[in-house]
Amino acid sequence: MKKLSRRQLLIGAASAGAALPFLNEIFPHQGVHGQSAAAAGGPNPSHGGAGGMPGHGGGANGPTFKRGGVVDHTANGFNPTDILRDFDLGTTRRLASGRTLREWEIVAVDKEIEVAPGVTYPAWTFNGRAPGPTLRCREGELLRIRFINGSAHPHTMHFHGFHPPEMDGVPEIGAGLIPPGKSTTYEFDADPFGLHLYHCHAGPLAEHIARGMYGTLIIDPKQGRPDADEMVMVMNGFNTNFDATSNQVYAVNTVAFHHVNEPIKVTRGELVRIYLVNILEYDPINSFHIHGNFFDYYPTGTRLAPSEFTDTVMLGQAQRGICELRFRFPGKVMFHAHKTEFAELGWMGFFEVS
Numbered sequence: 001m002k003k004l005s006r007r008q009l010l011i012g013a014a015s016a017g018a019a020l021p022f023l024n025e026i027f028p029h030q031g032v033h034g035q036s037a038a039a040a041g042g043p044n045p046s047h048g049g050a051g052g053m054p055g056h057g058g059g060a061n062g063p064t065f066k067r068g069g070v071v072d073h074t075a076n077g078f079n080p081t082d083i084l085r086d087f088d089l090g091t092t093r094r095l096a097s098g099r100t101l102r103e104w105e106i107v108a109v110d111k112e113i114e115v116a117p118g119v120t121y122p123a124w125t126f127n128g129r130a131p132g133p134t135l136r137c138r139e140g141e142l143l144r145i146r147f148i149n150g151s152a153h154p155h156t157m158h159f160h161g162f163h164p165p166e167m168d169g170v171p172e173i174g175a176g177l178i179p180p181g182k183s184t185t186y187e188f189d190a191d192p193f194g195l196h197l198y199h200c201h202a203g204p205l206a207e208h209i210a211r212g213m214y215g216t217l218i219i220d221p222k223q224g225r226p227d228a229d230e231m232v233m234v235m236n237g238f239n240t241n242f243d244a245t246s247n248q249v250y251a252v253n254t255v256a257f258h259h260v261n262e263p264i265k266v267t268r269g270e271l272v273r274i275y276l277v278n279i280l281e282y283d284p285i286n287s288f289h290i291h292g293n294f295f296d297y298y299p300t301g302t303r304l305a306p307s308e309f310t311d312t313v314m315l316g317q318a319q320r321g322i323c324e325l326r327f328r329f330p331g332k333v334m335f336h337a338h339k340t341e342f343a344e345l346g347w348m349g350f351f352e353v354s
Helices: 006-010 013-026 030-039 080-084 205-210 340-344
Strands: 091-094 100-116 119-126 134-138 142-149 183-189 194-199 214-220 229-238 249-252 264-266 271-278 285-290 295-299 308-310 312-316 320-326 331-336 348-353
Touching (some): 100 134, 194 271, 194 320, 214 229, 229 285, 271 285, 312 320, 331 340
Parallel strands (some): 134 214, 229 271
Antiparallel strands (some): 194 214, 229 249, 271 320, 285 312, 295 308, 295 320, 331 348
16 A cells, blocks of 8 residues: 655645545545545545645645644544643542542543644544543542553553552553453552653554544643643644654644634633643654744643743643633734644644633
C-alpha cells in the first residue's frame, strides 16, 4: 500500500489532491463523509466544494479541509469545544480519617473517530473519547481509579506523579497488563499538585499512545489558583498511514482545524488559564504560539510562580505546562503550533475575544 508523508500532503494542489482521497480510501467512511458534506451545506470542501478553495491542497490559505467541512461530532461521541472545559471531578466521600477519597471508573473502548472531515481513524480510547476525560482533584486527596478493559487489546493506565511501583500501570509490576474483559483498581495520593498525564503503558507503547489512549490529570494546589476561564488543550496527531514514522493529521483535542470553524470564545481582560499538554507520538516536539499576546508560563504547573513570559513555548513528548494570559483586544486571535507543518495539517485555530 502506498504511504504518504505529511510533506507530500503539503507539496501543492496537485499532490494534495491525491492525498486526501487516499486517506479516505484507507478507512471506509462513506456514511460519515456524506454527513459531513451535508453538515457543511454542500459538497465536502476536501473535494474542492463550497467553503474551500477550488481543487485540493495548499495555496496561500492552506489546505482546503481547513474551512467549511466539519466532522460528525455526534458519531464521534464528543465535541472538542466541550472537551476544552469538561473537567471530570469523579465522586467523593469523606474517610474516617477526615481525608477525601475521590473515585472514577474508566473504560477502555475501541472506536472509530473522524479526525478531519472525511478522515476516520480506528482509535483505542478511554471512555470512548480522545483525549480521555480530564480528571481533576485536589492536592493531598486519596485517588482511586477503577479501570475496566472493554477493548479487544490488553491495556493499562499509567499516571504521572508520585505513587508506589505496584500502582504504576506497567507490564509485569502490580496488576500489570489488564486483559480484555478484566479490570483493576489503581490507588495513590494526589501528589504533587500540577498538570499531569495518564496513558496506557502496554507495548508497543508508541502505538497504544498514538491510537488515543491518553488523558490529563489536574491536581489543584491546596490553596487553589486565582479564578480564571480554564481550558485543556491536548496537542495530538494521527498516523493515518500506520507506518510509525510521522503523522498526517494534527490537532488540539483530536479534530483538525476544529477551532478554525468553532473559535474558542473568551472575554477581553478576563484571566484565561490553558492547561497545555503535548502527547504527540512519532514527532519529537510540538509547540504553542499565540498571536498578538504574551502569556505567563508554568512548566508542569508544579510551582505557583511563572518561569517565563512569552508568546511561544516548545514541549517534548509528555511535557505540559500552564499558560495564563488576559487578552487586551477584541477580535479573532490565531493560535497554532510553530512547527508550521503541523499547523498546516490541522494544529491551528482561533480565540474569539469579546
